[in-house]
Amino acid sequence: MGIRERKEREKERRRQQIIVAAKRVFSEKGFNKATMEDIAKEAELSPGTLYLYFKNKEELYASLSLRILQYLHIRVAHVNKEQGLNALEKLDALMDAMYDVYDFDPLIIINMFHLQSSETLKNLSDELLYEIKDLSRKSIGAISTIFKDGIETGHFQDRHPTALADIFWSLFSGVVLWEASKKIIDKEKDYLKDTLKTAFDLFRNGVVAHP
Amino acid sequence: MGIRERKEREKERRRQQIIVAAKRVFSEKGFNKATMEDIAKEAELSPGTLYLYFKNKEELYASLSLRILQYLHIRVAHVNKEQGLNALEKLDALMDAMYDVYDFDPLIIINMFHLQSSETLKNLSDELLYEIKDLSRKSIGAISTIFKDGIETGHFQDRHPTALADIFWSLFSGVVLWEASKKIIDKEKDYLKDTLKTAFDLFRNGVVAHP
């Protein structure tokens, strides 16, 4: 391993260290109330150092989402490539993947959806926005492919595959966000998994072709 | 009309004047980038006057959501009371109501999610928070009733009515949010109505009882 490579690896380690700290702080305080100093302290670094790895606060925040999107994309792509599953089985596998995505980091996924619905998105650098856009598109594309195949094989109703993918994705994020805010407002217990199951079930019912 | 009554009306007019200005400014700049001075200028008032009608920036912001919640509640309650409609027809009427809610104020779902983030909720007065909770609960309750009736009459599958109501609402807001972020990310055209139609269609398929 060359010096260059070792340095590269070291650098990546630091980025992760910061991202992990940022995740904790953002989750606890939200974007606005979290300060760069909070994050620096959590990461046991100085504020200045953060700026060696991230252009600004917004990009650091967005990087968290990027991580989830990457994970999501890997999972979805994997489902897609799975041999020996028909479309219906792939849909089920996709649903399982979404549970895992949620389990991977429930708080950060809520952050991600908030990010997507927010003013922050407008202030990102073109590169980062491009990465997010690219990963979103790829993930939605992979989901669409599942539907496209299912429509072709007659498992699913004949609808626009991308629209289905969008709706699938919307349903997931809608449920996650709505349950999250119910928890804030009502301090209700956490029924997300149940609701998600029902939601996906309905979706499945709605989309499969009835013989 | 007595003096007291005229004053009351005048006061309400001012509130609306401010709310309208706030909506414009918040929509354009987002919560954080919008300043109270911006809003005051838009409303052609002085900053101090805003505080005569709203306790602080957060309550002004929350008032926007309150308006849509009130509208939503009225529409949903109305569907519910409609005589001579069976559960399936009520579901269709409910979907129409949601389109209208969206038309009434397309940005509002995004506002509502910002509002529902804990950061913002913590700073609201108890009264306002109560009103929001109350209206949310009532609206979801009214939607649940439609499902409950439908389940009893055998039009809908036997599922938990509140879960259905949550999913219905999640689907709606999820689609709105996702389309909004697609617009930011991709600058795509606005297909929301189509997507929403498909989404509701799927939901209907998914939830109705198959004979």
Added chain:
Amino acid sequence: MGIRERKEREKERRRQQIIVAAKRVFSEKGFNKATMEDIAKEAELSPGTLYLYFKNKEELYASLSLRILQYLHIRVAHVNKEQGLNALEKLDALMDAMYDVYDFDPLIIINMFHLQSSETLKNLSDELLYEIKDLSRKSIGAISTIFKDGIETGHFQDRHPTALADIFWSLFSGVVLWEASKKIIDKEKDYLKDTLKTAFDLFRNGVVAHP
């Protein structure tokens, strides 16, 4: 009683009504934390009305002191005019007068001393400052006269009468203020009367001529 006179009397009544309210509010909250609206509410008047009777907040505050100074002056002048008392007896009567001044309104007298030591004094109108100056001078003058007489009759040591008057006055205000701040800092019991008695006693000891 003519109309003019009745109006004049009515006006004076309002001034007193405001002063009484202001006293309560200033005493409770201090100059800075007390708002004109607080005072208006306490006086059951509107904020605007206050400005018909007092030029601004500072002058209203200073008017409270003026009232005490007027009372003080009357008492001191009265002691001075008392026939049939020698200088020592007059000094004792003066000390009694000071107790009464303090009893007349302990909180306002503390305010008065704060006023005198403060930035507010610099911002008063010339007329009001003149009135305060005039009353102070007259009071101190009257006290000086007592000492002057006492020195001439050999009751008191031969010192500068005005200096004695200043010291007498300083001792009184110093003790009042110091006890007041001890109460804030230590939440001690109220020993002011005892301390004042000892202080005056020492003063008496210090100033009388020993045969």
Added chain:
Amino acid sequence: MGIRERKEREKERRRQQIIVAAKRVFSEKGFNKATMEDIAKEAELSPGTLYLYFKNKEELYASLSLRILQYLHIRVAHVNKEQGLNALEKLDALMDAMYDVYDFDPLIIINMFHLQSSETLKNLSDELLYEIKDLSRKSIGAISTIFKDGIETGHFQDRHPTALADIFWSLFSGVVLWEASKKIIDKEKDYLKDTLKTAFDLFRNGVVAHP
């Protein structure tokens, strides 16, 4: 000198730099009219920097008083420890110390009274408030000891030592305050030292035991 130590010293230098600037600005404009920006400019620093060294405006203000209290305490304790002085000589030394306290910072008594007004005290941190209380108590305690000793040796009349200490301090601060307000009101010349001398003289006369 280690790096740590050098930094500590540097930090203390900055604190002093700010305190000096604050004293100038507060003296000229009074607490309310002085702005943090004024002070920052006077210190040739940015407003933000002030907050690295002082929690808020009130604590910065209180720090000025703390300085004089520390000086006062040192001087009084020193008098107290002096060997070979009898009580009367110690009282004289104490009076000299008070002159020096006044010379150290003539405006400080006025500052201290503003500080002691409850408005200000309420906003101080517990630590600072404790320091102030502690130093006040210690100083008064040290003065009391002088009187206590003098009473035991028969130099002073048999009175409550703490009351004597309170009166001694009240007399001092009362005279300083009164002379200060006379300067504002009458723009008179500065006779303070003379008045103070007479005042202390009277006090001495009043308190010593006559054979």
Added chain:
DNA sequence: GATGAATGAGTATTCATTCAT
């Protein structure tokens, strides 16, 4: 005179970001 709604200047404080070391 009395009102009280509206004003808008005034400011303490925060915190993302920089840069000399």
Added chain:
DNA sequence: TATGAATGAATACTCATTCAT
């Protein structure tokens, strides 16, 4: 690279004062 002290722009909110009614 890493630091962290210093920056200074940015802003919500207050409240003495005014003035149309």
